[in-house]
Amino acid sequence: MNKGPxxxxxxxxxxxxxxxxxxxxxxxxxxxxxxxYILFIxxxxxxxxxxILLILGFLLGITIDIFSNTPGIHASATVFMAFIRPxxxxxxxxxxxxxxxxxxxxxxxxxxxxxxxxxxxxxxHFFLFFIEVFSFSGFLHTLLRCILSSIFTFVFILIxxxxxFRK
Numbered sequence: 786m787n788k789g790p791x792x793x794x795x796x797x798x799x800x801x802x803x804x805x806x807x808x809x810x811x812x813x814x815x816x817x818x819x820x821x822y823i824l825f826i827x828x829x830x831x832x833x834x835x836x837i838l839l840i841l842g843f844l845l846g847i848t849i850d851i852f853s854n855t856p857g858i859h860a861s862a863t864v865f866m867a868f869i870r871p872x873x874x875x876x877x878x879x880x881x882x883x884x885x886x887x888x889x890x891x892x893x894x895x896x897x898x899x900x901x902x903x904x905x906x907x908x909x910h911f912f913l914f915f916i917e918v919f920s921f922s923g924f925l926h927t928l929l930r931c932i933l934s935s936i937f938t939f940v941f942i943l944i945x946x947x948x949x950f951r952k
Contacts, residue, residue, distance in 0.1 A: 788887065793829075797845070800825045805852050808941070816930050819937040822849055822859075823909050824945060826867055827902065830887055831874055842867030855917075862913035866905060873904050890946045902942060903935075910935045 804822040812818055825845055829838060846860030853859065874888070877897060886892040888901060914931045915921075 796828070797825055801845070801848055801852075804849060809853060811937075817933045817937050818930075819934060819941050820909065820913070821938065821941050821945075823863065823866060823906065823938070824942050826863060826870065827905055827942070828887055828889065830885070831879065832885055835871055838867045838870060839864060858913060858917050861916055862909050865912045866909040869908055870905065873901060877901070889949075898946070899943075902939060906935050906938050906942070907931075910938070 800822050804820070808819050808821045822845060826838070826842055829841065842863040843860055846863030847857070849855070849859040849863075850857055888898060890898045893901075910931045914927050914934070918927050
């Protein structure tokens with residue numbers, strides 16, 4: 786079941802505020818930076834038109850960029866994530882009823898959602914961190930940042946699933 790546009794506007798605002806006010810202040814030695822804001826793209830309906838998905842990815846990323854003083858890094862990473870999302874979802878061979886749903890643990894199931902979540906988080910974080918340094922020098926340092934931040938992002942998003950979508 787899809788939610789209305791008001792639900793998405795409110796969730797956009799809440800997720801962005803959580804990222805800016807809470808998550809951006811969680812940093813351990815520059816290695817762990819959870820990026821909870823990608824939850825918005827992850828939770829969009831499966832059947833959303835691709836052009837809307839890309840536009841929303843850009844709007845989400847540029848909003849984070851504006852308030853984080855990062856010129857286009859988050860926008861490019863969220864557009865990349867929005868671009869690959871349909872290919873990842875299509876690889877799961879969903880039936881017509883599942884394609885009308887919002888991807889969540891309660892709608893799609895734990896195993897499917899966790900695989901989807903891990904792929905989306907890792908794709909976003911790899912793109913984000915490597916575009917941030919724009920170099921392969923210090924590859925292992927950037928890889929470690931990516932892995933640790935992905936783990937923390939995964940944990941925060943998984944916790945949110947149990948808080949928001951509990952039955």
